[in-house]
Amino acid sequence: MTPSSDIVPVRVVRDGSDWLLELGQHAATPEVPLEPRVEPETPDGGAIVIAVSEPAAPIAVTDPEVGDTVIVVPLYPVGHGLARGFEYPELDLLVSSQGLVIVPRIDDLIVNTVDGVEITSKRGLHLSPVPDDVRNRSRLAPDRALTRLTGLHHWRDLPLARLGAERRRLLRAAAAAEGGEREQPRVELAEFYLATGQAAESLGVLDVVAEDRPEIAEDARFLLLRGAAQVMMGRLAEAESNLAQPQLAGSDEAALWQVALAAARGRDADGRPVGAPDLHDIGALTLTYPRDLRTPLLFLLAESAIGRGEAMIARRFLDVLAMEDLGAGGEGRHRYLEGRLAQASGDFPQALAHWTEAEQGAHRASRARAALASIELRLDQGGMTPEQAIREAEKLRFAWRGDGFEFAYLRRLGELYHREGDDAASLRTLRQAVSSFPDHPDTVEITRQMADTFERLFLDGAAADVAPLSAIALFNEFRELNPAGDSGDQIIQSLADRLAAVDLLDQAADLLDDQVRHRLRDGVEKARTGARLALLRLLDRQPDAALEALQASEADEMPEPLQRQRRHLRARALAEMERFDEALGLLARDDGTDADLIRADIHWRMKDWRNAGRVLEQVATAAGANPGAALDDSQARLVLNEAVARSLADDADRLRQLDNDHGAAMDASPYRAAFRLVVADGRHRPAGLQAAVSDSVEDVVNFQAFLGAYRDRLQHEGLSTIN
Numbered sequence: 001m002t003p004s005s006d007i008v009p010v011r012v013v014r015d016g017s018d019w020l021l022e023l024g025q026h027a028a029t030p031e032v033p034l035e036p037r038v039e040p041e042t043p044d045g046g047a048i049v050i051a052v053s054e055p056a057a058p059i060a061v062t063d064p065e066v067g068d069t070v071i072v073v074p075l076y077p078v079g080h081g082l083a084r085g086f087e088y089p090e091l092d093l094l095v096s097s098q099g100l101v102i103v104p105r106i107d108d109l110i111v112n113t114v115d116g117v118e119i120t121s122k123r124g125l126h127l128s129p130v131p132d133d134v135r136n137r138s139r140l141a142p143d144r145a146l147t148r149l150t151g152l153h154h155w156r157d158l159p160l161a162r163l164g165a166e167r168r169r170l171l172r173a174a175a176a177a178e179g180g181e182r183e184q185p186r187v188e189l190a191e192f193y194l195a196t197g198q199a200a201e202s203l204g205v206l207d208v209v210a211e212d213r214p215e216i217a218e219d220a221r222f223l224l225l226r227g228a229a230q231v232m233m234g235r236l237a238e239a240e241s242n243l244a245q246p247q248l249a250g251s252d253e254a255a256l257w258q259v260a261l262a263a264a265r266g267r268d269a270d271g272r273p274v275g276a277p278d279l280h281d282i283g284a285l286t287l288t289y290p291r292d293l294r295t296p297l298l299f300l301l302a303e304s305a306i307g308r309g310e311a312m313i314a315r316r317f318l319d320v321l322a323m324e325d326l327g328a329g330g331e332g333r334h335r336y337l338e339g340r341l342a343q344a345s346g347d348f349p350q351a352l353a354h355w356t357e358a359e360q361g362a363h364r365a366s367r368a369r370a371a372l373a374s375i376e377l378r379l380d381q382g383g384m385t386p387e388q389a390i391r392e393a394e395k396l397r398f399a400w401r402g403d404g405f406e407f408a409y410l411r412r413l414g415e416l417y418h419r420e421g422d423d424a425a426s427l428r429t430l431r432q433a434v435s436s437f438p439d440h441p442d443t444v445e446i447t448r449q450m451a452d453t454f455e456r457l458f459l460d461g462a463a464a465d466v467a468p469l470s471a472i473a474l475f476n477e478f479r480e481l482n483p484a485g486d487s488g489d490q491i492i493q494s495l496a497d498r499l500a501a502v503d504l505l506d507q508a509a510d511l512l513d514d515q516v517r518h519r520l521r522d523g524v525e526k527a528r529t530g531a532r533l534a535l536l537r538l539l540d541r542q543p544d545a546a547l548e549a550l551q552a553s554e555a556d557e558m559p560e561p562l563q564r565q566r567r568h569l570r571a572r573a574l575a576e577m578e579r580f581d582e583a584l585g586l587l588a589r590d591d592g593t594d595a596d597l598i599r600a601d602i603h604w605r606m607k608d609w610r611n612a613g614r615v616l617e618q619v620a621t622a623a624g625a626n627p628g629a630a631l632d633d634s635q636a637r638l639v640l641n642e643a644v645a646r647s648l649a650d651d652a653d654r655l656r657q658l659d660n661d662h663g664a665a666m667d668a669s670p671y672r673a674a675f676r677l678v679v680a681d682g683r684h685r686p687a688g689l690q691a692a693v694s695d696s697v698e699d700v701v702n703f704q705a706f707l708g709a710y711r712d713r714l715q716h717e718g719l720s721t722i723n
Contacts, residue, residue, distance in 0.1 A: 032146055046120070053076075055117050056076065068103065073111065079097075083156075089105065090109060146252040146281060147252045148252065149221045152191055152195045154191075156290050166192065183209055183213060187225070190202045197293070206222065206226050220247040223247055227242030227257060231260055236261060236404075237439045240261060252285060263304040265441070279310060280316070295330065298320060299330075303340075329362050335358035336370045355370035355374045364400055390413070410432055410436075411430065427474075427478055430446050454482065458475065493515075496532070509533055509537055513549070530553020531550070531565055533553070537573075546570075584602055600612050613642050617654075636665070640671045643675060647679070
């Protein structure tokens with residue numbers, strides 16, 4: 001039983017209590033191929049080590065035809081064997097689909113199965129180091145039996161020349177089958193397409209299978225194939241819906257694709273599924289796949305291992321990848337991951353060197369990733385200021401788009417803007433991230449972060465230094481972030497205060513109008529906000545809009561002060577519209593000073609000078625303008641207002657009384673000349689004085705005089721004076 005190039009495959013099986021060696025009855029390719037590791041320099045000489053769990057004790061078998069002795073090592077894990085034979089000076093290892101078959105060339109060969117399988121002799125073996133690719137592959141040998149659901153490994157060693165013939169064979173089989181028998185050859189065809197890098201074609205076949213029998217969508221094998229094909233096509237959200245199904249729990253092969261999906265979504269730091277085996281174990285499955293699957297999976301596993309802090313395992317994956325024919329694009333990706341691994345190990349200069357090489361490579365995604373990683377590292381190490389980092393990062397905005405990298409990039413750029421105090425740019429960048437990737441697992445977290453920034457700006461006063469026009473522009477741009485409830489209402493009212501304080505009345509009113517119409521339910525708060533809106537409309541000379549605001553915000557059981565203020569605002573609006581009788585009717589039972597001011601203005605507009613003077617006398621008395629007492633500015637103006645009205649009414653007696661009561665005080669005020677002119681005896685007044693006085697002092701008692709108190713309070717206290 002000497003090894004040769006056409007040796008038939010063997011399998012070690014158990015028959016009752018005996019181990020048997022079967023020849024030529026099974027495929028040569030094991031499900032989990034093992035790789036011998038050569039140790040040429042051990043304390044006892046050279047040795048061959050095969051890492052495998054649960055090996056049974058070696059059994060010597062005699063070839064009945066030739067008489068040679070063969071040593072077999074049964075392995076309990078299913079599907080573990082040697083995919084190819086190995087020849088050494090002192091022994092041969094035969095191809096096997098299950099177990100190990102050793103042909104000794106010396107008499108004192110020793111096979112030890114205490115911890116894995118070790119082959120040596122009393123004086124050691126004469127061995128030379130094996131090639132790096134064999135050594136690296138052997139380092140991925142699993143420590144236990146692995147479970148799989150698909151047959152993707154069947155095409156691992158398919159020569160390129162046979163690709164077309166195999167495809168035609170599978171197509172013929174799928175076409176020839178009828179009825180329910182078509183499903184199995186179709187699924188096998190889908191596996192072939194996926195194994196040979198044709199994920200779109202694989203999905204197409206699987207869709208046809210599911211159309212014929214929708215129940216197959218619950219099958220574990222079908223779910224894994226469809227999810228794996230979607231991972232390869234970059235349809236990550238769809239892949240997750242398939243790979244997260246409970247039918248895949250406990251499958252090592254499913255865990256492999258789940259980790260690959262997590263890494264592809266940029267979540268390698270927590271990409272380990274619950275209950276999944278170690279990356280070292282499931283990584284061994286990649287070696288059973290064809291190259292079109294093996295290489296991209298090893299990249300994703302290496303990225304996941306780096307993100308999870310498993311540097312030793314990442315090193316093994318990268319070493320295996322180094323032996324692959326990666327092409328120009330793959331080399332760039334490899335350089336990027338080498339840089340990440342160097343960074344994780346604390347070798348920052350080496351990391352930057354790797355990333356510089358990656359930035360010069362042909363793989364666009366790796367160029368972008370390497371550039372961002374380099375910016376991050378230099379910023380963290382003090383080699384770049386935040387401003388420089390933002391400028392450099394902005395250059396990458398269109399470098400690579402559409403996957404987890406773009407989401408992570410936009411998120412990080414938004415954080416940099418926020419760190420530098422440019423919250424507007426931060427919010428715009430983060431909004432681009434959540435709008436472009438609405439299904440990303442971190443979208444909810446980023447949206448919450450944006451809402452916190454918005455509240456800090458408009459509720460906590462961080463936007464106080466922003467110009468009012470810029471503040472309203474920023475608010476309107478991100479209006480969707482305004483929270484519901486009291487906090488959001490407070491933000492709107494605070495911003496309206498700021499706008500009104502600088503006479504941006506229309507913009508302030510628009511904010512409150514939206515609040516009244518869409519945010520507030522019927523009730524006292526809506527009535528109060530409606531009154532604030534009406535005041536702004538009046539200040540902006542829109543009495544009809546003021547009446548509309550009051551009508552839209554009516555409520556039951558309002559506090560008396562609020563009812564009074566709304567009544568006054570309504571009367572003022574009616575007066576502005578020259579509906580004087582309606583306005584006076586509203587104030588018929590109101591004896592307050594504010595009501596008197598409105599009445600005075602209405603009488604003035606009606607040219608009812610006698611009633612205007614009478615009401616103004618009441619207002620001045622209420623304000624403390626006592627006969628013979630000193631007058632402050634507001635009291636002096638009220639006395640002058642009454643004098644004008646009395647003059648226009650030709651009330652000489654009251655004018656003399658005003659002169660007697662307040663003449664000395666008015667002579668000490670800024671209004672001395674005007675007062676003396678108004679109270680002078682009619683025989684000594686210049687011609688046309690009555691009209692001149694009316695024109696020159698009208699705005700002292702007109703609408704602006706009435707609303708002046710409101711405007712002053714608005715500027716100093718805000719719209720909260722409506723209570």
